[in-house]
Amino acid sequence: MKIRWTQICVSIALVFSLVGCSSKEAAQTQDHADPVQRGKALYEMNMIGDNKAPGCIVCHSLEPGKNLVGPSLAGIATYAQSAVAGMTAADFLRQAIVEPDKHLMEGYPAGVMYQNYGKDLPEEDINALVAFLLTLK
Numbered sequence: 001m002k003i004r005w006t007q008i009c010v011s012i013a014l015v016f017s018l019v020g021c022s023s024k025e026a027a028q029t030q031d032h033a034d035p036v037q038r039g040k041a042l043y044e045m046n047m048i049g050d051n052k053a054p055g056c057i058v059c060h061s062l063e064p065g066k067n068l069v070g071p072s073l074a075g076i077a078t079y080a081q082s083a084v085a086g087m088t089a090a091d092f093l094r095q096a097i098v099e100p101d102k103h104l105m106e107g108y109p110a111g112v113m114y115q116n117y118g119k120d121l122p123e124e125d126i127n128a129l130v131a132f133l134l135t136l137k
């Protein structure tokens with residue numbers, strides 16, 4: 001009796017670990033294939049990065065006019081194109097993530113957006129987030 005239960009437990013654990021590993025690999029392969037999809041997935045996480053920082057979606061809705069702690073990011077790609085003279089939309093968005101207080105959205109104070117994404121997130125994740133934000137025209 002005892003042995004059977006142990007066997008059952010081991011089998012269940014094995015099945016779970018196999019399912020867990022294969023789905024993780026599939027997700028990673030997909031992520032690498034499409035930075036926009038990867039960026040969207042990152043954007044929608046409630047916690048992000050090694051220090052479990054608050055995710056973007058916690059403060060930024062994607063619905064026009066729905067402002068939470070931060071402004072809605074609907075249309076942010078269009079805004080980013082002319083936000084700072086001489087800066088490309090991609091460069092502006094990158095800076096908005098890694099140095100949030102460098103340029104402030106009108107009506108919002110400094111120091112509210114999480115300040116350490118540049119340290120917490122690998123370059124690849126920042127690139128993916130920028131790629132996703134660039135689709136929000």
Ligand code: HEC
Binds near residue numbers: 054058101106114129
């Ligand atoms: C704790 C709340 C909070 C979180 C989390 C947050 N933001 Fe923000 N964000 C803000 C606030 C407040 C502003 C307005 C002040 C400013 O411009 O920095 C802002 C502004 C922005 C802007 C506009 C910048 C500008 O200068 O006009 C972008 C783009 C942006 N955030 C992207 C992101 C992304 C991408 C993430 C996730 C990696 C994120 N934010 C996470 C609060 C947050």
